[in-house]
Amino acid sequence: MKGKRLLAALMAGAMALGMTACSGSGGGSSSGGGGNSGGGSSASDFPSKSVTIIMPWSLGGGPDTIARQVASYGDKYLGVPVIVENKTGGAGTIAMNAALQAADDGYTMVVANGPLFSLTPSFQNVNYTLDDITPLIGMRTTEFVVLTNSKSGLASIDDLKAYAAKGNTIKYATTGGPGNDSYTMISVLFKKLGIPAEAIPYDGGQDAINALSGGHVDVAIGSPPVYRDYVINGEFNCLGTFIPDGIDVDGIGHIPSFKDQGIDVEFTGMDYFAVRSSVSDDAKAKLTEFIQKVYADEDFQKFMADLGMEAWPATEDEIKSMISDQTEAMKAYIPLLK
Template structure:
């Protein structure tokens, strides 16, 4: 009887150990990096996930998206890549995202103007109902910059003197009509009453490169692309469209155009989205993946070193901002028509 009891106890112990090992295996991938909580009930994702990027290499959203993608194996269990599809003020990328299968394997980095601004300048075949915002990426802090060594412009007053000398100001923008940077810097020159000519580029880094090279007099950019140039003294900040001004690490405070008496203000945003018809469980997996990256200390350090901060806006917050932006843009659109 005792021997039988021992055998039953041994069998029970072996069963408990087996279940314990199995449970551990369910929480950790073979390489010990990806947790099962990162996947949906049907095992999604099982293959590479693509982030469609409307803007070129090296710009703010591209830089952030590529860093997030590098955590794919760690937090999603599969590779994540970034695919740039530039042009058309973001509409080419939007078309690609809506043509992709609605299986959750394609995300897009979108911005507010794709819905609040671009449709006023271009015929588009999409609406806000075609996508579901998953989570915010960043709030966009556009700054207008000059190259004092090439143009002698370091302040708004010097910009006005430059124009008063009979010169037409050439300014670099990221994209053409319908793009937020193009619109806001064009509004600035309209408000100032200065002769200016837009020179569109595919991305923020391209615009800054043109300014550094002296091919344009003025450019617009966000902290990741201009920060080091300003810190070195090669470029100067004339102002920002953020109403309260901004504080940038290594540079200091940049005053707003509103503070300088110019009616031109704008707070932009970038965010991750998928087709609205993607299964809700898959949307949740992708959102949690990005949330996990945002919470990662190494990612937070990366963002801090770039002078940026991740914005974890929810679907509701993003849609609300797009609605507010649409109303605020009406006057600017009229001004530029």
């Protein structure tokens, strides 16, 4: 009888120990922290798994090219792999929604731009505001240039006017539709010139450039990473830029602004890395520090120089201030497109 009591006592003790071990193993519900728990790891353990950068635009465009280069330094400066995931469409809103639906644990960044907040809401119903994200650090300023194929004989704004005066409608490639910055600015340019023109949207900058190279459109808009080599090789002409003071591109030289050519249209865009605003301050700081280290890397700086660009390490406040200025400037352009 005593043996049976002893066996029962031992079994009860073993069951109690098992239950204690299970309750502390991390299985089932977490012990607090909600979406900031990072899968049960503490803030000091961040990051303990790969980080994803959601990219609103297609492969091969300027921001995609830069983001992928930044991601390649993940193991070196963040200690974990960083991957880029393209979610295109909706003038960037599909990617933004995906980023805001992801867990707010710091493992998802998104590349955003100003027009997602300064322009797109005027053309689409969006379910986000600037308060939903925290810009971590700038990526680049967007130096849009209007381009033509050298074989077309359209080498200047005056050539475009003469071409249109003959009854031709200019077909121009954009990297999106209404709500997209490139679409808006090149469309406004033709409105200001009084030239009949038809927009042909493409998924990304490289697709637009390919269309121009193949003679499928008369005009395209692009930024240095995608058009620079074509201009250096003599395949494309630069008609002008929306940057008020013009730009200097290595290997090309000075590209004048449209404002300098007497056309009242200007725009300075930007891309930047961001996370959900509810991500912990610790994770935000570590992600920002990671990108700062990449920007300081000599090999990365050479990579950017080869694209004819520099990284734009703007702070959260600087980015938000620029978005505010851009929102005000867009009020003069939006009515032209509606």
